[in-house]
Amino acid sequence: MAQARNTITAIKAPELQTSRWLNAPQPLTLASLRGKVVVLHTFQIFCPGCVQVGIPQAQKIHQEFDPDRVAVIGLHTVFEHHSAMGPDALEVFAYEYRLRFPIGIDKYEGEPQGVPMTMRAYQMQGTPTLVLIDKNGYIRLHKFGHISDLTVGFSIGALLSEEAEESSRSTESSETAASGAIDTSAICDTDGCNVK
Amino acid sequence: MAQARNTITAIKAPELQTSRWLNAPQPLTLASLRGKVVVLHTFQIFCPGCVQVGIPQAQKIHQEFDPDRVAVIGLHTVFEHHSAMGPDALEVFAYEYRLRFPIGIDKYEGEPQGVPMTMRAYQMQGTPTLVLIDKNGYIRLHKFGHISDLTVGFSIGALLSEEAEESSRSTESSETAASGAIDTSAICDTDGCNVK
Amino acid sequence: MAQARNTITAIKAPELQTSRWLNAPQPLTLASLRGKVVVLHTFQIFCPGCVQVGIPQAQKIHQEFDPDRVAVIGLHTVFEHHSAMGPDALEVFAYEYRLRFPIGIDKYEGEPQGVPMTMRAYQMQGTPTLVLIDKNGYIRLHKFGHISDLTVGFSIGALLSEEAEESSRSTESSETAASGAIDTSAICDTDGCNVK
Amino acid sequence: MAQARNTITAIKAPELQTSRWLNAPQPLTLASLRGKVVVLHTFQIFCPGCVQVGIPQAQKIHQEFDPDRVAVIGLHTVFEHHSAMGPDALEVFAYEYRLRFPIGIDKYEGEPQGVPMTMRAYQMQGTPTLVLIDKNGYIRLHKFGHISDLTVGFSIGALLSEEAEESSRSTESSETAASGAIDTSAICDTDGCNVK
Numbered sequence: 001m002a003q004a005r006n007t008i009t010a011i012k013a014p015e016l017q018t019s020r021w022l023n024a025p026q027p028l029t030l031a032s033l034r035g036k037v038v039v040l041h042t043f044q045i046f047c048p049g050c051v052q053v054g055i056p057q058a059q060k061i062h063q064e065f066d067p068d069r070v071a072v073i074g075l076h077t078v079f080e081h082h083s084a085m086g087p088d089a090l091e092v093f094a095y096e097y098r099l100r101f102p103i104g105i106d107k108y109e110g111e112p113q114g115v116p117m118t119m120r121a122y123q124m125q126g127t128p129t130l131v132l133i134d135k136n137g138y139i140r141l142h143k144f145g146h147i148s149d150l151t152v153g154f155s156i157g158a159l160l161s162e163e164a165e166e167s168s169r170s171t172e173s174s175e176t177a178a179s180g181a182i183d184t185s186a187i188c189d190t191d192g193c194n195v196k
Numbered sequence: 197m198a199q200a201r202n203t204i205t206a207i208k209a210p211e212l213q214t215s216r217w218l219n220a221p222q223p224l225t226l227a228s229l230r231g232k233v234v235v236l237h238t239f240q241i242f243c244p245g246c247v248q249v250g251i252p253q254a255q256k257i258h259q260e261f262d263p264d265r266v267a268v269i270g271l272h273t274v275f276e277h278h279s280a281m282g283p284d285a286l287e288v289f290a291y292e293y294r295l296r297f298p299i300g301i302d303k304y305e306g307e308p309q310g311v312p313m314t315m316r317a318y319q320m321q322g323t324p325t326l327v328l329i330d331k332n333g334y335i336r337l338h339k340f341g342h343i344s345d346l347t348v349g350f351s352i353g354a355l356l357s358e359e360a361e362e363s364s365r366s367t368e369s370s371e372t373a374a375s376g377a378i379d380t381s382a383i384c385d386t387d388g389c390n391v392k
Numbered sequence: 393m394a395q396a397r398n399t400i401t402a403i404k405a406p407e408l409q410t411s412r413w414l415n416a417p418q419p420l421t422l423a424s425l426r427g428k429v430v431v432l433h434t435f436q437i438f439c440p441g442c443v444q445v446g447i448p449q450a451q452k453i454h455q456e457f458d459p460d461r462v463a464v465i466g467l468h469t470v471f472e473h474h475s476a477m478g479p480d481a482l483e484v485f486a487y488e489y490r491l492r493f494p495i496g497i498d499k500y501e502g503e504p505q506g507v508p509m510t511m512r513a514y515q516m517q518g519t520p521t522l523v524l525i526d527k528n529g530y531i532r533l534h535k536f537g538h539i540s541d542l543t544v545g546f547s548i549g550a551l552l553s554e555e556a557e558e559s560s561r562s563t564e565s566s567e568t569a570a571s572g573a574i575d576t577s578a579i580c581d582t583d584g585c586n587v588k
Numbered sequence: 589m590a591q592a593r594n595t596i597t598a599i600k601a602p603e604l605q606t607s608r609w610l611n612a613p614q615p616l617t618l619a620s621l622r623g624k625v626v627v628l629h630t631f632q633i634f635c636p637g638c639v640q641v642g643i644p645q646a647q648k649i650h651q652e653f654d655p656d657r658v659a660v661i662g663l664h665t666v667f668e669h670h671s672a673m674g675p676d677a678l679e680v681f682a683y684e685y686r687l688r689f690p691i692g693i694d695k696y697e698g699e700p701q702g703v704p705m706t707m708r709a710y711q712m713q714g715t716p717t718l719v720l721i722d723k724n725g726y727i728r729l730h731k732f733g734h735i736s737d738l739t740v741g742f743s744i745g746a747l748l749s750e751e752a753e754e755s756s757r758s759t760e761s762s763e764t765a766a767s768g769a770i771d772t773s774a775i776c777d778t779d780g781c782n783v784k
Contacts, residue, residue: 046677046684051639064346084680089634092672096634096781149345150260157353193684242481242488247443277488280481285438288476292438292585389488456738541737542652549745 013038013133014121016075018104020087022094028102030137033071037159038133039152042075042106042119045085045093047127049192053146054128055097061152062101070156074103077119077127079195082112115195126194132156135164145192209234209329210317212271214300216283218290224298226333229267233355234329235348238271238302238315241281241289243323245388249342250324251293257348258297266352270299273315273323275391278308311391322390328352331360341388405430405525406513408467410496412479414486420494422529425463429551430525431544434467434498434511437477437485439519441584445538446520447489453544454493462548466495469511469519471587474504507587518586524548527556537584601626601721602709604663606692608675610682616690618725621659625747626721627740630663630694630707633673633681635715637780641734642716643685649740650689658744662691665707665715667783670700703783714782720744723752733780 013030021027030038041058043050062072078085087105094103106116122131125144132141132155141155209226217223226234237254239246258268274281283301290299302312318327321340328337328351337351405422413419422430433450435442454464470477479497486495498508514523517536524533524547533547601618609615618626629646631638650660666673675693682691694704710719713732720729720743729743 045634046680048685060344060346064344065350081680081684084677089672089677092634092669096669097636148256148260148349150256150349153344153346153349153351154261154353154356155349157350157355158357159353160350161354161357241438242484244489277484280484285476285481288438288473292473293440452736452738456736457742540648540652540741542648542741545736545738545741545743546653546745546748547741549742549747550749551745552742553746553749 011139013040013131013137013139014118016073016104017107017117017121018075019107020105022091022103022105023100024102024104028073028104030133033133034137035135035164036069036071037135037156038131039070039072039156040075040131040133041072042077042124042127042129042131044076044078044080044127044193045090046081047193049146050128051097054130054192055099057130057147057149057152058101059099060149061156065156069160072101074099074101075106075118076103077106077116077124077129078112079115079119079126080193086112119195124195126192128192132159134159135162144194207335209236209327209333209335210314212269212300213303213313213317214271215303216301218287218299218301219296220298220300224269224300226329229329230333231331231360232265232267233331233352234327235266235268235352236271236327236329237268238273238320238323238325238327240272240274240276240323240389241286242277243389245342246324247293250326250388251295253326253345253348254297255295256345257352261352265356268297270295270297271302271314272299273302273312273320273325274308275311275315275322276389282308315391320391322388324388328355330355331358340390403531405432405523405529405531406510408465408496409499409509409513410467411499412497414483414495414497415492416494416496420465420496422525425525426529427527427556428461428463429527429548430523431462431464431548432467432523432525433464434469434516434519434521434523436468436470436472436519436585437482438473439585441538442520443489446522446584447491449522449541449544450493451491452541453548457548461552464493466491466493467498467510468495469498469508469516469521470504471507471511471518472585478504511587516587518584520584524551526551527554536586599727601628601719601725601727602706604661604692605695605705605709606663607695608693610679610691610693611688612690612692616661616692618721621721622725623723623752624657624659625723625744626719627658627660627744628663628719628721629660630665630712630715630717630719632664632666632668632715632781633678634669635781637734638716639685642718642780643687645718645737645740646689647687648737649744653744657748660689662687662689663694663706664691665694665704665712665717666700667703667707667714668781674700707783712783714780716780720747722747723750732782 015030016028018027039058039061041054043054045051058072058074061070065072076085076090090103090105106118108114108116122129122142128146129144130141130147130152131139134140140159211226212224214223235254235257237250239250241247254268254270257266261268272281272286286299286301302314304310304312318325318338324342325340326337326343326348327335328348330336336355407422408420410419431450431453433446435446437443450464450466453462457464468477468482482495482497498510500506500508514521514534520538521536522533522539522544523531526532532551603618604616606615627646627649629642631642633639646660646662649658653660664673664678678691678693694706696702696704710717710730716734717732718729718735718740719727722728728747
């Protein structure tokens, strides 16, 4: 079945590391979203595949599903052209495209350069990347590039049907998909922008 | 949540009443599909909304999901222009559009005229109509017109997560959504063709 | 430039040979349309490429341009599955798809079989085929399969800018693109249905 | 006929006033393009209607037509969010969207603010705006928002059929569509971004 592709099972979703949020009264954490299915859409504002396909899909998910059960979160993971995709540019983009869901800005260890911290922790290949996190905080789908609405809808439906665990496993952070250094040169095609 | 619209809950799906099948070695029954989620796509070959949206969606579902768990079934429910939409025309249509899933032809009590029997039993408003039937044979979604891929995918994901019952409830036929006579005049718009 | 592809220049358009017309008070002839640019869209009602791309394009041309200067004409050229695509089926199709432009039915020498007469005279490869005929009755573009709106629009714009000749050349029928027998087996793909 | 809408006839196209060019070895002027049909596509990189419809249309025109006869030119007319849409951001955008046609940056009298000079001279309502300029340098079509490929193609075909004048009229600059001050607040919808 389609949703099985690109799935990394039983890995705890690393906590988001962000420098700023749009459309959110305060910084969001995955820990605070336990009990919901989380749809994490990572993108860059000048990535054609994100703007033309990924972002509209995230908007549809945000519009069609109940925010109390399905949390749509954008994550701006800039790994190229950092100076042109700063917070101000993102703010204009979100305003003009009328994005209403919370959007975090992925953090750097120092100055903006290379691959940001959350993107590295998830070992993402590029943008757009869609990550589905279950009610207990585990990564259940991790897809770089495009993924059909049927498959995303299916996966959300399946994850929502699962029980949330009584005790949060949010302390088991040693399971995270931490990665080492990733080379930062990138290239974009119709599918998305790759970290090479 | 979107999938709640047009849902008729806890109604046993009436058995299909068909005169012929395409793409099936022998006539299919819903009873024989217990344990699977059934996607019943009803259409007419000259209904623009069916040809342009409904049929392509049914094909995508058939391609993306495992046929051992999700059974996609077409049902040709001709309620207008009967002479132009006979079995031979359907066969040509299915061949040219390369439809691979089983397609039943809805049956009439005598000569082809008015609304056919399965369409009446389900009280369908027109074509296209999508019906999702759960593993135990109950109608869980019943939608006339278009429905987004996200919502269909979501509903299939949710229904697949449910348990199948030990004992089939297929005897409880008194619960069927039987209907009386339905007027047969019809009109098509971009959404579909209505029984009025 | 794109419009140059598939062009057969300086060939007089063979007169239409039809058995019946829809959306026309009386049979149309190309001779009667001298002075207008003629957009001849040939199709079959069960050809997916026609229904999904060719027909919508013909409808847009009919809606966007002045009928006194640009004559959109459909031609139903059935070269396969003749019994399923008879006049009654075409009539239902035209009604349900709300086609408003005149549609002729291509004629056979005897019973409907093989490639019809106009289709043979134009040596068409299959459906959909778009033919643009200039104000003086000459074929200026002849394209099997899809052709972009930009190119069709461009070609119409260029042809409309030309002068109509004083004396009609409609007697020069010896120049027609007459062809011999064409094998009738056919196959359809996403682009259209081929005469092989 | 569709192309008649939004047409301003017989107005000399004001010369472009630009601060910089991408994809051009040296600054382009309309004067140097006499004899060609000029397709001037004005846009902003964060205008959804530009990115989703206008830019792809300009790219198709650039790909389908002969650059020796049809000159496609982009003009970045930033009238809002100036700091986020500077030259560096435009360069990244053009690189990631693989734009190959020359793109000028509309000039300001001083610091980037308000409506830039060329946009004012053409009295544009917002972005996207498409302007077609004939071989003699006259504005023949001026359309804010979307315009169909059929109509754009038609207009290019008609303009290409016209003769270029022997003597350039480029001195008749008194005819330009100069405008006074334009208020700079803006709003975007699915069609484009308006200067209000």
